[in-house]
Amino acid sequence: MNLNHLCGRGMKIPANLNSMRVFETAARLGSFKLAAEQLHLTPTAVSHQIRKLETELGVALFERRVRAVALTDSGRQLADAARLALRTLDSAVEEIAASQSLLTVNTTSSFAAIWLVPRLAAFHRLHPDIRIRLQSDEQPISLKRQSAVDVAIRYGFQPEDQNAELLMTEKFGLFGTQSVLRDFSEGRPVTVYETEWKNPHLRQIAAQQWLAEFAPRTAAVQSHSFDQELHVIQAAIAGDGLAFVSDLLAEGAVRRHWLEPYRPEWQLPGFGYYLLIRSGEGRTVPAKVTRFRDWLMRELAET
Numbered sequence: 001m002n003l004n005h006l007c008g009r010g011m012k013i014p015a016n017l018n019s020m021r022v023f024e025t026a027a028r029l030g031s032f033k034l035a036a037e038q039l040h041l042t043p044t045a046v047s048h049q050i051r052k053l054e055t056e057l058g059v060a061l062f063e064r065r066v067r068a069v070a071l072t073d074s075g076r077q078l079a080d081a082a083r084l085a086l087r088t089l090d091s092a093v094e095e096i097a098a099s100q101s102l103l104t105v106n107t108t109s110s111f112a113a114i115w116l117v118p119r120l121a122a123f124h125r126l127h128p129d130i131r132i133r134l135q136s137d138e139q140p141i142s143l144k145r146q147s148a149v150d151v152a153i154r155y156g157f158q159p160e161d162q163n164a165e166l167l168m169t170e171k172f173g174l175f176g177t178q179s180v181l182r183d184f185s186e187g188r189p190v191t192v193y194e195t196e197w198k199n200p201h202l203r204q205i206a207a208q209q210w211l212a213e214f215a216p217r218t219a220a221v222q223s224h225s226f227d228q229e230l231h232v233i234q235a236a237i238a239g240d241g242l243a244f245v246s247d248l249l250a251e252g253a254v255r256r257h258w259l260e261p262y263r264p265e266w267q268l269p270g271f272g273y274y275l276l277i278r279s280g281e282g283r284t285v286p287a288k289v290t291r292f293r294d295w296l297m298r299e300l301a302e303t
Helices: 003-008 017-029 032-039 043-057 073-101 109-126 178-185 207-214 229-237 247-255 287-302
Strands: 062-064 069-071 102-107 131-136 151-156 164-176 191-195 222-226 242-246 260-262 268-277
Touching: 017 032, 017 043, 017 073, 032 043, 069 073, 102 109, 102 287, 109 131, 109 151, 109 229, 109 247, 109 287, 151 287, 164 178, 164 207, 164 229, 164 247, 164 287, 178 242, 178 260, 191 207, 191 229, 207 268, 222 229, 229 242, 229 247, 242 247, 247 260, 268 287
Parallel strands: 102 131, 102 151, 191 222, 191 242
Antiparallel strands: 062 069, 151 268, 164 242, 164 260, 164 268
């Protein structure tokens, strides 16, 4: 009698996962003794589990021989099903466990490249059990629709339809090397590099606004724009001119003494950086998200 006949008669397949795993191991290895060694059990315990399974099914799964065991037809049928089921269960468990340790962060390209990435090593030292998967783009994001993203960081106005927390508000000023700053201070022409933002919904904060407010009688300057703040800062570090950029994104270059701020009290207000977390409707914020948020707030406070 095979297992199809048993199921057709309304008999339930045993639900003891441990017995099924013991059976599958013995079937795969062709030996109760080898199965016992792999599962860290005694051969008697393996034999007992399989005998119990056979009793529940009412069929023999193995032919017992003097020095070996061999699967019966029913045993082969159950072994194939058990192997597939256990492999599926193991894959699901691994995937669930991985999702608990994988944190997907979506943010703008400049914030990722200039501020976040250089600090991720410090986060990993504090939280070695959490892996960061970083995504970068400039488009608005909805965590309700993009379930694969755990945390988003966006620049601009506060999103109205999501749970957004203000991280900080940046300010804009001029940054440069000592020699370029000296040229500018002494009235010699320099090039000012700035960013032409990709987000059409944000008003441009331009170097000409800064010049008109703080240095209306300065020598003529040439302006040049990139679409990434990283390129603006790199041009200034190379000594090609001044960077008109936010204090947050210039912080790393200033801390390393690659750039210096020009009259740091002369700054234009910028927009805010917001942290978006999926929450509400009785949802519990995962521990990995809370730990990343707390670390982020501490790092920004120190900045």
